[in-house]
Amino acid sequence: MLKDKEIGFILYKVAMLTKNDFSNRLNVIGITSGQFAVLKVIYWHQKNTNDLGLSPCAIATSVECDRPTTSGIIDRLVSQGWVERFNNPDDKRSYLIRVTDKAVNKLEELEYLYSESCNTMLKGFTEEESTAFKNYLLRVEDNLKK
Numbered sequence: 001m002l003k004d005k006e007i008g009f010i011l012y013k014v015a016m017l018t019k020n021d022f023s024n025r026l027n028v029i030g031i032t033s034g035q036f037a038v039l040k041v042i043y044w045h046q047k048n049t050n051d052l053g054l055s056p057c058a059i060a061t062s063v064e065c066d067r068p069t070t071s072g073i074i075d076r077l078v079s080q081g082w083v084e085r086f087n088n089p090d091d092k093r094s095y096l097i098r099v100t101d102k103a104v105n106k107l108e109e110l111e112y113l114y115s116e117s118c119n120t121m122l123k124g125f126t127e128e129e130s131t132a133f134k135n136y137l138l139r140v141e142d143n144l145k146k
Helices: 007-026 033-048 057-060 067-079 101-121 127-145
Strands: 084-086 091-099
Touching: 007 033, 007 101, 033 057, 033 067, 033 084, 033 091, 033 101, 057 067, 057 091, 067 084, 091 101
Parallel strands: none
Antiparallel strands: 084 091
16 A cells, blocks of 8 residues: 555645645634634633633643643734633632634634635535544544543
């Protein structure tokens, strides 16, 4: 079997191409795919709960990224005005993160760019094939997490 036809190599290549496609779309707005993931987690948390915000640790867990990397992403989002930090009312030693109006106002456009990227990736797939593909990837993810 040729190395470029092995499943691991194909997955790696597809992941890189997918990330590059989405990153190129996001460059127009000036954020990275990692920043988008963090914004989305914070936004949906705020929208669907009564909580004031999320801790950096909760964000890192949600995006499955280490805490230092997530902290760096949060720092950049704060400096660009996408999110804000505020003192945690339940623990004065920590802080929480919430999206700003700037992020809320841009999220629809960001979601559209994400949708365009997904549509490009799945071009030519039927609805059933797309669903099966997603389910296969979820099974692979589950296998690797065990």
